[in-house]
């Protein structure tokens with residue numbers, strides 16, 4: 001069997017060329033006579049890979065001076081704790097936008113480490129949506145406002161950052177590397193690699209250096225951002241293979257045209273699927289408000305669960321896999337990350353159209 005069209009939400013598809021290159025280098029890395037996964041992370045070979053990956057993040061995202069790029073472990077999930085442990089160590093409160101399933105986890109974990117509150121909660125009535133830019137009131141003493149730029153499970157994305165005087169902190173796990181970031185608004189941005197940036201095992205964190213001044217969180221070394229900043233993300237053994245592949249994905253993004261090109265492709269891909277829904281006479285229904293529909297994770301329902309089951313089975317038989325919605329919400333979800341060609345979204349849209357006609 002050839003490669004399928006993989007619409008999985010994460011871990012997700014990677015560019016085929018990246019996988020082939022990683023395979024070719026696996027046994028003997030650059031003539032060293034050993035694999036990268038067998039050598040010291042203090043070796044010159046690995047340090048080259050590591051530094052190149054950090055530099056590429058900075059280059060592709062146009063991260064300005066005054067910010068540090070870190071590669072950590074523990075996923076975005078560990079950041080749910082590290083953000084308040086560090087940023088609230090000097091006092092203050094964390095405001096959170098409760099936009100969906102992932103924001104809820106950030107809030108739950110945050111409450112163990114500091115004074116956090118919900119600044120905006122998604123209404124239960126009506127189509128799911130993100131807040132309007134002027135709709136998020138922050139309370140006195142707020143140190144940061146935490147947003148989830150793309151709710152992977154619920155299929156909504158934030159297109160207007162909240163207008164507020166406090167710095168933003170964003171979980172960008174599922175839309176990192178798909179659009180530019182306005183750094184002047186952010187103190188910290190984080191995202192697990194496995195959605196759009198590489199294999200699981202690394203978390204990209206970009207943090208404003210000034211944030212770390214005067215902070216002395218009472219936490220072990222790994223849990224303090226300062227530890228990783230000072231050691232260039234080499235405090236302990238990094239996930240060497242993940243960083244290696246992540247560097248290749250970053251190079252691929254750069255060579256394909258960078259973030260503006262990734263954003264334009266994301267619009268085309270998701271547009272094809274949303275158009276297939278709009279043209280379906282209500283057969284496919286998107287539970288998300290038009291203004292908040294994600295370009296990365298397109299969620300949809302069919303008229304019945306029976307039809308959804310048949311849809312998923314027939315799609316899989318045609319090599320369109322990973323379309324089942326998250327187990328907590330059901331339905332269908334097409335994740336359309338950077339490595340999904342526009343032609344893959346075309347194939348899905350045609351399949352949706354054909355399935356509807358025969359259902």
Ligand SMILES: *Cc1c(COP(=O)(O)O)cnc(C)c1O
Pocket residue numbers: 010074075076077078102148150151152171172173174192193195
């Ligand atoms: C996948 C995901 C997470 C969790 O990431 P892990 O790396 O598994 O910890 C958190 N936030 C969002 C928005 C996600 O999509």
